[in-house]
Amino acid sequence: MKRLEEDYYLGNDVLQIAGDLIGKFLVTNIDGKLTSGLIIETEAYNGMADRASHAYNGRRTKRNEIMYSRGGVAYVYLCYGVHHLFNIVTNSCDVPHAILIRAIVAMDGIDTMLQRREQSRISGKFTDGPGTLSRALGIKTKHSGIPLNGNLIWLEDREYNFGQDEIDRGPRIGVTYAGKDALLPYRYRLDKKIIAAIANERHKLSL
DNA sequence: CGTACGATCTGCT
DNA sequence: GCAGATCGTACGA
Numbered sequence: 679m680k681r682l683e684e685d686y687y688l689g690n691d692v693l694q695i696a697g698d699l700i701g702k703f704l705v706t707n708i709d710g711k712l713t714s715g716l717i718i719e720t721e722a723y724n725g726m727a728d729r730a731s732h733a734y735n736g737r738r739t740k741r742n743e744i745m746y747s748r749g750g751v752a753y754v755y756l757c758y759g760v761h762h763l764f765n766i767v768t769n770s771c772d773v774p775h776a777i778l779i780r781a782i783v784a785m786d787g788i789d790t791m792l793q794r795r796e797q798s799r800i801s802g803k804f805t806d807g808p809g810t811l812s813r814a815l816g817i818k819t820k821h822s823g824i825p826l827n828g829n830l831i832w833l834e835d836r837e838y839n840f841g842q843d844e845i846d847r848g849p850r851i852g853v854t855y856a857g858k859d860a861l862l863p864y865r866y867r868l869d870k871k872i873i874a875a876i877a878n879e880r881h882k883l884s885l
Numbered sequence: 886c887g888t889a890c891g892a893t894c895t896g897c898t
Numbered sequence: 899g900c901a902g903a904t905c906g907t908a909c910g911a
Contacts, residue, residue, distance in 0.1 A: 759905030
């Protein structure tokens with residue numbers, strides 16, 4: 679197991695990184711509780727030309743300011759007034775790329791995650807969306823801007839390797855306002871059967 | 886200031 | 899499958 683270092687996040691191809699993140703571990707140590715999950719779904723937001731991005735057309739506000747910084751930091755924002763969505767900022771030259779983590783398979787600290795989600799047992803909907811996984815991992819908007827090489831939130835490579843043919847691509851979710859950019863295949867998902875096998879092994883249930 | 890609207894989740898049907 | 903919840907943010911007046 680090795681932590682992803684800063685240079686990992688400095689690449690200029692956000693699509694490549696979004697695909698490569700499938701199989702990496704997202705780990706948090708928040709409120710003294712260690713929790714983690716295997717990343718199984720991501721979405722890329724590709725710079726200022728991407729109509730679906732908060733940074734479309736160079737939009738730069740207090741909320742998304744962090745998107746314009748050097749890669750390797752978290753961008754967390756509130757969606758629908760309820761959900762804290764966790765993104766990873768990438769690139770090194772003020773190009774506002776970001777990758778939304780959409781789903782994980784819960785791995786470490788499951789008791790803590792169950793408490794945070796106010797659930798008594800793991801269901802198929804446990805950490806299958808960007809809002810629920812942030813909730814389980816304890817990530818909130820106050821964590822926006824923190825570096826991913828610190829001791830609060832980081833990523834690890836634990837040698838879960840998958841081939842390109844095991845990763846499905848498709849349009850992003852909930853971005854119909856983005857016009858034709860809504861159809862771009864910027865969503866990456868680990869093959870459903872592989873997810874089920876991993877979840878079954880870890881949770882003793884099938885999703 | 887006032888208003889409109891989400892990079893969603895849940896529960897009910 | 900669908901509607902309602904819910905509030906910070908963006909943007910226009």
